[in-house]
Amino acid sequence: MSSVNPPARFSAEFDANSQEFSLAGVVRPRSADEIATSISTLKEAIEEVRGVLYINVKRLIQMNNTAFHAFVRVVLDACRARSDLRFVIITSSVVGWTTRMFAHLNKLDPQITVEVYDSKFYPGQNFVENTSFIPILRTQTKMTWRHERAILPRHGMRPGIVMADICCGIGDFAVLVQKDFQPARIVALDHSRASLAYARDVAAGFGISGIEYTYGDASEMLLEGNQFDLVTCRHSLQIFNRPDVLLGELYRICKPGGRVYVTNEKNSHCLGEPRSQSIQWTYNEVAKLFSHFEMDVELGPKSRRYLADAGFEDIIVESFMVTNLDGDPRDFADVIMAWEDVYAGEMAVKRGDSAEFIQRFRQGFQDHIFAALHPKGYAGWPIWVASGRKPL
Amino acid sequence: MHVAEREPEADFEPLLQLEMEMGTFLSDWHHCDQLSTFVARMISLNRTDPVRHSNFFSSALNELLEVLFRGGFPDGQIGCAVYRQGPTERVKLTFPCPPRQRHFLNEAVAKARRGDALARYLDSISTDLAPTRDAVLLDLTINFDALIHLEDSAPSSITLVVDLPLEGIVT
Numbered sequence: 332m333s334s335v336n337p338p339a340r341f342s343a344e345f346d347a348n349s350q351e352f353s354l355a356g357v358v359r360p361r362s363a364d365e366i367a368t369s370i371s372t373l374k375e376a377i378e379e380v381r382g383v384l385y386i387n388v389k390r391l392i393q394m395n396n397t398a399f400h401a402f403v404r405v406v407l408d409a410c411r412a413r414s415d416l417r418f419v420i421i422t423s424s425v426v427g428w429t430t431r432m433f434a435h436l437n438k439l440d441p442q443i444t445v446e447v448y449d450s451k452f453y454p455g456q457n458f459v460e461n462t463s464f465i466p467i468l469r470t471q472t473k474m475t476w477r478h479e480r481a482i483l484p485r486h487g488m489r490p491g492i493v494m495a496d497i498c499c500g501i502g503d504f505a506v507l508v509q510k511d512f513q514p515a516r517i518v519a520l521d522h523s524r525a526s527l528a529y530a531r532d533v534a535a536g537f538g539i540s541g542i543e544y545t546y547g548d549a550s551e552m553l554l555e556g557n558q559f560d561l562v563t564c565r566h567s568l569q570i571f572n573r574p575d576v577l578l579g580e581l582y583r584i585c586k587p588g589g590r591v592y593v594t595n596e597k598n599s600h601c602l603g604e605p606r607s608q609s610i611q612w613t614y615n616e617v618a619k620l621f622s623h624f625e626m627d628v629e630l631g632p633k634s635r636r637y638l639a640d641a642g643f644e645d646i647i648v649e650s651f652m653v654t655n656l657d658g659d660p661r662d663f664a665d666v667i668m669a670w671e672d673v674y675a676g677e678m679a680v681k682r683g684d685s686a687e688f689i690q691r692f693r694q695g696f697q698d699h700i701f702a703a704l705h706p707k708g709y710a711g712w713p714i715w716v717a718s719g720r721k722p723l
Numbered sequence: 724m725h726v727a728e729r730e731p732e733a734d735f736e737p738l739l740q741l742e743m744e745m746g747t748f749l750s751d752w753h754h755c756d757q758l759s760t761f762v763a764r765m766i767s768l769n770r771t772d773p774v775r776h777s778n779f780f781s782s783a784l785n786e787l788l789e790v791l792f793r794g795g796f797p798d799g800q801i802g803c804a805v806y807r808q809g810p811t812e813r814v815k816l817t818f819p820c821p822p823r824q825r826h827f828l829n830e831a832v833a834k835a836r837r838g839d840a841l842a843r844y845l846d847s848i849s850t851d852l853a854p855t856r857d858a859v860l861l862d863l864t865i866n867f868d869a870l871i872h873l874e875d876s877a878p879s880s881i882t883l884v885v886d887l888p889l890e891g892i893v894t
């Protein structure tokens with residue numbers, strides 16, 4: 332073991348606009364003196380705020396008792412000195428011990444309340460985390476893998492790497508990667524307990540071990556920074572209302588010199604012959620429907636810009652088209668059927684669409700299936716792949 | 724550092740064992756963080772949620788190692804063994820301990836097991852400037868549902884045995 336000091340893994344910041352003091356990372360000092368600057372930041376924050384100070388520890392990965400006592404001391408002293416001030420501590424349901432440790436503070440002083448942050452991140456969350464989304468994910472990955480298997484090596488995939496698949500869904504991508512590329516380590520993270528349970532069942536059923544499925548919030552991950560050679564995030568930037576925040580997290584956990592790989596769609600570009608017009612109408616509506624729930628399923632071609640804005644270099648973008656000719660056309664039809672079930676059967680209903688609209692909406696999916704299964708038909712689903720290197 | 728298998732505890736499956744010269748351990752504070760991170764990663768790999776289990780476990784083990792670091796004598800060896808039974812990991816830390824220290828440690832462990840542990844834990848948070856050894860053991864009892872006891876090992880050393888039922892808390 333080396334005696335070199337590890338790089339700074341901890342931050343304590345105050346944002347005056349939101350009256351929020353945030354602790355993030357790993358803090359295990361030998362004495363409180365080592366965190367004197369952070370303690371001063373907290374004291375200054377207390378001086379500055381009016382009414383309430385939010386203390387955000389959602390991204391606090393580790394904090395030893397020495398640091399805990401030091402920060403708590405400041406807060407408790409402030410409670411005594413300032414009856415006008417309230418403290419709201421925000422912990423994450425993902426990090427079990429912080430939730431337990433901080434929950435006690437309310438017992439020490441009623442001016443302190445503790446909130447556990449979870450879910451309800453954005454309007455579309457419920458759809459994608461629901462079990463009814465599972466058939467979509469299962470059928471999709473089956474179709475995309477034949478393309479991505481050939482594409483991935485150009486984006487940094489190779490045996491022996493340490494990788495993470497963020498927003499892994501039911502984990503089928505991780506299983507395929509492990510089988511075909513043998514990385515040294517795969518962490519697969521998602522915020523859907525239903526999908527993770529499914530993933531673990533599948534892995535157990537196939538006797539697959541070594542994929543570390545973990546529950547987490549991709550926009551505030553418990554994973555330490557700079558540790559993965561390759562971070563993949565498929566079909567998921569497009570479902571976040573703040574893709575830049577998610578991308579920032581992917582960047583953080585990626586090693587300098589490593590790559591972040593994202594795939595996204597442009598749903599309005601799904602196509603088919605015959606019946607192209609009905610198909611096109613429906614997929615234009617799909618894009619509008621998702622945008623109603625603050626999801627941008629047109630993101631694919633924008634991924635180059637997102638990666639550039641996030642600070643990546645050596646950005647590579649390519650696209651591929653999943654079609655009914657890729658294999659058994661019924662597999663393609665299964666994808667469309669799964670879409671129709673959720674998009675028309677759940678999301679449009681949730682938006683409050685009329686029966687006429689939903690019928691026409693469904694017709695486009697049916698026509699897409701018709702095109703896929705037609706002996707002379709052609710049906711396509713285009714996908715954009717983009718990756719960038721985190722600078723050294 | 725020496726890594727080896729050893730005789731299992733009854734009903735407990737041995738997962739890992741490390742030994743290190745106490746002098747080496749005490750030469751750098753960061754060893755607590757590095758060891759707890761490493762051990763946590765290794766033993767969590769086949770838990771349901773390895774990342775979160777490891778985070779939780781590392782938190783507990785680090786506190787224990789910090790206690791040893793602060794009270795440590797540079798002679799002899801420190802041993803760290805981890806066993807598993809169902810949802811529980813058992814951590815056994817063996818370290819040199821003169822008779823006087825043994826007495827204090829016994830008391831701290833006994834206090835952590837008493838019914839008023841929560842009250843004394845809260846008291847320690849609100850009054851102690853820095854966490855004492857007692858406060859750390861209380862923290863483990865309260866926040867990690869740990870069960871702690873001591874075993875005598877060789878004449879001049881002692882073994883702290885901490886059962887951590889983290890799998891149930893994590894998932």
Ligand SMILES: C[S@@+](CC[C@H](N)C(=O)[O-])C[C@H]1O[C@@H](n2cnc3c(N)ncnc32)[C@H](O)[C@@H]1O
Nearest residue numbers: 459460468498499500521522523548549565566
């Ligand atoms: C469209 S799916 C893509 C899944 C998978 N990558 C695939 O291609 O099969 C989006 C996934 O993101 C997950 N997700 C949504 N919000 C999340 C969050 N805040 N943190 C982690 N995962 C999230 C959903 O549970 C869902 O599994």
